[in-house]
Amino acid sequence: MQSDQVFPHTIVPWTKDHDASNFTSNLQSITKYIQDQAHRDVSSFASSIFVLTAPGDMVIRGFYSLSSISLVYSDLPDRAKKRLSRYPQVSGILLGRLGVDRDFSEKLYASSGIKPRFGEFLLTDAQLRCLKITKEIGSALLVIDAEQPSAQDLTTGATDPLNFYLKYGFTPLTSKPRRLIKTMRAVAAEFKSV
Amino acid sequence: MALKDKKQERIDARLTAEAKLQIDQAAAMQGRSTSDFMVQAALKEASLVIEQQRVIKLTMEESLALAELMSAEPQINQSSINAMRRHKKIVGY
Numbered sequence: 001m002q003s004d005q006v007f008p009h010t011i012v013p014w015t016k017d018h019d020a021s022n023f024t025s026n027l028q029s030i031t032k033y034i035q036d037q038a039h040r041d042v043s044s045f046a047s048s049i050f051v052l053t054a055p056g057d058m059v060i061r062g063f064y065s066l067s068s069i070s071l072v073y074s075d076l077p078d079r080a081k082k083r084l085s086r087y088p089q090v091s092g093i094l095l096g097r098l099g100v101d102r103d104f105s106e107k108l109y110a111s112s113g114i115k116p117r118f119g120e121f122l123l124t125d126a127q128l129r130c131l132k133i134t135k136e137i138g139s140a141l142l143v144i145d146a147e148q149p150s151a152q153d154l155t156t157g158a159t160d161p162l163n164f165y166l167k168y169g170f171t172p173l174t175s176k177p178r179r180l181i182k183t184m185r186a187v188a189a190e191f192k193s194v
Numbered sequence: 195m196a197l198k199d200k201k202q203e204r205i206d207a208r209l210t211a212e213a214k215l216q217i218d219q220a221a222a223m224q225g226r227s228t229s230d231f232m233v234q235a236a237l238k239e240a241s242l243v244i245e246q247q248r249v250i251k252l253t254m255e256e257s258l259a260l261a262e263l264m265s266a267e268p269q270i271n272q273s274s275i276n277a278m279r280r281h282k283k284i285v286g287y
Contacts, residue, residue, distance in 0.1 A: 002225075010285075010286070013247065067248060068248065069248045069249070069250065070248065070249045070250070071250045071252055071260065072249060072250065072251050072252060072254075073252055073257040073260070073261065074251070074252055074253060074254045074257045076254075076257055076258065080258060080261065083264065083265075084258075084261035084264070084265050090260065090264065094248065112251050114280055117277075117280070120280070121280070121281060121284065123277070123279075124274070124277040124280075124281040125281060125285075126279075127274070128278065128281065140264065141264075143250075143261075146253050147285065150233060167273050167275045168271055168274045169269065169270070169271025169273070170275050171263075173258050173260060174253075174259045175253060175255065175256060175258055177197060179250075181260070182264070183263060183268055185268040186268035186269055186270060186271070187272045187274075188268075188272050189268045190270045190271060190278060191278060193201045193270065193275055194275060194278045194279055194282060
């Protein structure tokens with residue numbers, strides 16, 4: 001039986017020995033982030049970054065970043081407060097950025113005929129990692145600010161990541177269509193039915 | 195000016211002669227006006243601070259929507275469940 005896994009891969013915490021020098025995402029902002037800013041965010045504990053690699057290899061083929069975030073309610077009407085929320089804010093985890101090395105993923109697809117689905121693998125790994133973290137530090141919500149492709153990204157064939165996140169059950173929080181959320185309860189319920 | 199100018203706001207800042215001189219020099223070195231230089235530098239710093247703040251103040255509408263979502267039965271997503279099954283196969287747990 002053919003395995004649907006085209007490439008043995010693993011996700012590990014970023015270290016300064018990991019190599020992002022040839023990493024190219026469909027979105028320039030993602031490429032720039034992992035090459036220029038990631039190390040600063042990790043060393044200042046502003047974000048944690050997890051990288052997708054072949055086991056034992058240091059070349060980054062994909063990554064995502066996590067940090068904590070708070071959503072502060074406006075003063076809800078008393079009736080709503082009683083019924084809905086005892087707390088003035090919701091603590092969450094921000095999935096700040098997620099990216100895949102385009103060339104590597106395309107080459108694998110071309111040679112095997114099987115979609116590597118690295119984006120999906122990273123997003124799922126991030127959700128399950130967050131679920132695990134909430135057993136140690138309570139966190140009720142996952143938040144994503146979906147990256148906006150630049151005009152230049154679109155000319156080089158990038159697709160809007162917004163649709164990708166919507167597919168996996170993230171929903172916009174009303175007025176800002178690119179700010180997406182998913183409750184940890186939903187992630188937990190999904191994991192239960194796996 | 196015939197065109198409508200979008201820059202309608204202004205900021206007055208008090209600073210020492212020494213600081214002013216240094217900013218003037220730096221702006222001149224880049225061939226920019228002191229005003230343009232200061233605004234761009236402040237904007238750069240502002241976006242950093244905002245990104246690091248990591249606190250989102252919700253509007254009333256957003257607050258109600260979120261509070262409702264938090265107390266409602268969770269909606270499960272089939273694509274996500276399928277993805278978790280594939281993830282499990284790869285990671286092995």
